[in-house]
Amino acid sequence: MGETPCLGGRVSEKAAAKLLMYTPEYFRQKVADGLSPIPWKRHGNRRFYRLEAIIEYLSEDDGV
Numbered sequence: 001m002g003e004t005p006c007l008g009g010r011v012s013e014k015a016a017a018k019l020l021m022y023t024p025e026y027f028r029q030k031v032a033d034g035l036s037p038i039p040w041k042r043h044g045n046r047r048f049y050r051l052e053a054i055i056e057y058l059s060e061d062d063g064v
Helices: 013-019 024-032 051-062
Strands: 010-012 041-043 046-050
Touching: 010 013, 010 051, 013 024, 013 046, 013 051, 046 051
Parallel strands: none
Antiparallel strands: 010 046, 041 046
């Protein structure tokens, strides 16, 4: 992935999009439309996502 998670296990919007196999643009548009598949936190003008929430979402999506 090429990105080290921040304290608290958070990753950038770009890294989250890659993990979810979305393009960063598509993922950003989903968030703008209020359809983000996972919760996020804003820090300044950037969005961050918890790795735990990404893993949870992927597990639910696969029916695991």
